[in-house]
Amino acid sequence: MSGASRTRSRSAGIDRSIHLVRDVVDHEVVDAHQLPCGSVDDLELELDPRDGLRPVALLIGPGAWQRRLPSWLAVVARWIAGSAEARVPWSEIAYIGERVALRRTAEELGLGSADRRLGRWIARIPGG
Amino acid sequence: MLELFLGILTAMGGFVEIGELTFAVNAGSKFGYGLLWVAAVGTIGIIVYGEMAGRVAAVRGQPVFNLIRERVGFDAGLVTLVAAVAVNVLTCAAEIGAIALVWQLFVDWPYRAWVAVAFVFLALAVWVLPFQWIERVFGLGGLLLVVFLAVAVMEAPDLAEVGAAFMPRMPALESTQEYLLYAYYSVALLSSIMLPYEVYFYSSGAVEDRWKPADVRRNRLIVVLGFVLGSLLCVALIIVGSQFFGPRHVEPQLPGVVATSAAAHFGVAGLLIAIGGMFFAFAGAAIETALSAAYGIAQFFGWPWGRFRPPREASRFTITWLAVFALATAVILTGVDPVSVVEYSIVFSVVILPLTYLPLLLVAGDRRIMGEYANGPIARALGWLYMGIVTVAALAAIPLLILTHGGQG
């Protein structure tokens, strides 16, 4: 990821140079309803002959951040958190500001499913 | 206006918990007024960092652990998170143990039974009460500890002597071992005032309460007035330790024993007020540590969080704070001496302090992020000064713990 510090993107809402490492990676991701749905745990890049490395998708989930850990720790993490991973195409980004805002809802993009699943159980408890 | 007033009182009432209570009274009993200057140093420190955390939350709408991940990266940030959560669980355990000890003084059930009751009580309190109520009830209830301010006054301390003790100086002691113990108490007292969970909780609370940049001034007032008033309680406890317990050769380990000083001056009423205040202070701290841990984990991994959301909409966050209460309860149920748990929680808190303060300091001072609200010259100077102080304290803490045989002498 080191060579792709700066990138230009012509998707709507992102027409300035953004610093991938500083402004995107490890930042909170929110959906169309401002609900947090993870952090940018990793980026999928592709090598374009004209523009060099450019971002193609956000990778969100334990599977994504486990790759950033030393291997022994990744095994422990996989045992605790599983290795689910969601891929959000770059075109789904509405804008990049404080947080990375997406166009659609978390449910539509397959994010935050663990929270929803648990939420159905918790909803059964009075006051949940 | 009322909001501001309540905010200040809540900050004041939430200042003391079992660690600070124990260390302050013992500091007074062992060293007289010799550690008052440390209390002052610690109070200024928590004001500096509390103000920064509140300001950042108001301006960026981001609490501490979001920032840690963005600023420091995933790996180093994860180590900080794990350390912070572990310390929070330990501190929560200490508070739960203290609550059980205090309840036992009223109704003579076995200690373990009270621990289980405490777990149920705390879990229900957080489940049922809206965030503002949680803050207010336990924060204001903790104000009952003002009885110790009255006790300190009744002990008629020489005010000139007290005032002079606020200047940093090393008292003349009898042996190397005593100097080591003094150093240990300095670090521990500092830690108990600057407990990291307070900052995490305060910053997340600011986001829960939906603070905006306009609230920056209010944040400053609450932090300065609330924490200064809270520090008066800490100073009072040191004075009580020095004037009441010192001459009686008492170095209290149990909260009930500390309450006898209130009984000595104000009878049964004083006793009940003191114990009531302790209960609210310890319960408030238990809740804050559990929520802090949950805030940290949820924010670090980008989960929905907050008591402003119904539990089913922040399900992993909810499970997390319940799990922290459960884990803390389990630690206490192993039968480990709650007094020791208190000691270790305070020591390990200071060890991780620089890890969480540094990213906060960097973000609060970053003009790109904070705009006009970035650290001014005072905040910057004090912020870096305290960064140095807490780093020295963090590095010295464990060696001192070992050299003083677990803080006993």
Place this chain on the structure above:
Amino acid sequence: MRWHAARWVRWLQVAVGLSIVGALGFATFVAVTGKPQSTLYITLGELRSRAAESLEIARGSAASRLTPNFVRAQAAQLASRIASLRDALADAETHDGGVADARTARPLSERLLALTRELAERADTPSAARPIERELGAIVERLVPLARSARPG
């Protein structure tokens, strides 16, 4: 800017880790090579404090400024801690070749334990606390100089 932060935090983590390891290593080194420092003074200091605390409870009970429940429960909490100290002293007596201070203090701790338990049992009658208070006072007076003289340096 961000990478500086990661580096500093990592250095801090390493420094803290080193301080812990270093301190443990030092403690082990001292324990293995040097003459282990007697920690009897710590036990004696705690015993003195518990005795003074029991005295304070007895005083409060006699003056009716503590509730009977409180007296019973607090005396019980103290009694269990005194029992551990008594055991530690019994240990020091046999193991450390009968250190004089331990030999003097152990019977005192036995009496202290008995008195504290009695205080708990008779918590409902404040007047019963008065003779207990007197005897506790005598024990404290003996323990204070004992604890002080046992301190190193």
